[in-house]
Amino acid sequence: NKNNTAAYYKNTKFQEILATYNLMTLNTEHPTRYTPKSSSLIDLFITSNINIAKECNTFPSDFSDHEIIVLTTQLKTKSNTTQTKKQKKPVNITYRDYKNLNEKLFISDASKIIWTEVYQETDVNVAYNHFEEKIEQLYN
Numbered sequence: 001n002k003n004n005t006a007a008y009y010k011n012t013k014f015q016e017i018l019a020t021y022n023l024m025t026l027n028t029e030h031p032t033r034y035t036p037k038s039s040s041l042i043d044l045f046i047t048s049n050i051n052i053a054k055e056c057n058t059f060p061s062d063f064s065d066h067e068i069i070v071l072t073t074q075l076k077t078k079s080n081t082t083q084t085k086k087q088k089k090p091v092n093i094t095y096r097d098y099k100n101l102n103e104k105l106f107i108s109d110a111s112k113i114i115w116t117e118v119y120q121e122t123d124v125n126v127a128y129n130h131f132e133e134k135i136e137q138l139y140n
Contacts, residue, residue, distance in 0.1 A: 023048055026056045032067045045071050096139060109138055 018024065023046050031039035043066055045056060054074050058067040113134050121127035 018046065021048070024050050026050065026053045026071065027058070027069060030058050030067075032058055032069060034065055034067070043067070043069055045069065106138070113138065 026045040026047060027041070027043075031041050032043040033040050045053070047053065052073045052075060053071060055070075055072040057070050057072075059070065061068050115134070118127050118130045118134070121130060
């Protein structure tokens with residue numbers, strides 16, 4: 001366990017290795033592990049492109065003596081760069097409103113479904129289609 005906080009980080013062998021491969025650590029400000037007697041930075045985000053990082057934060061953890069590290073990035077994907085050149089197509093989102101669903105009636109109707117067609121099917125895709133049809137009938 002090597003403490004990599006900024007105070008301990010400068011002029012170390014580890015820093016030389018990172019520099020050799022053009023790598024940088026994104027979180028060198030705050031410790032990521034706490035014990036009753038000490039704190040140290042031993043959990044790192046290492047990258048060759050520091051520009052992808054928008055923000056790097058740590059948060060206390062309820063289940064470990066290591067903090068949770070969150071890295072927010074801005075990545076360019078092929079679809080992102082293609083869509084910025086073209087006009088973005090509108091997206092239609094269809095959904096069902098279950099606010100007024102009668103849960104007792106739904107459970108009663110679901111218990112009456114005959115699933116034999118689904119269970120006996122040997123082709124998983126056909127079985128799924130049968131399952132989907134039955135669920136759709138239940139909601140309609």
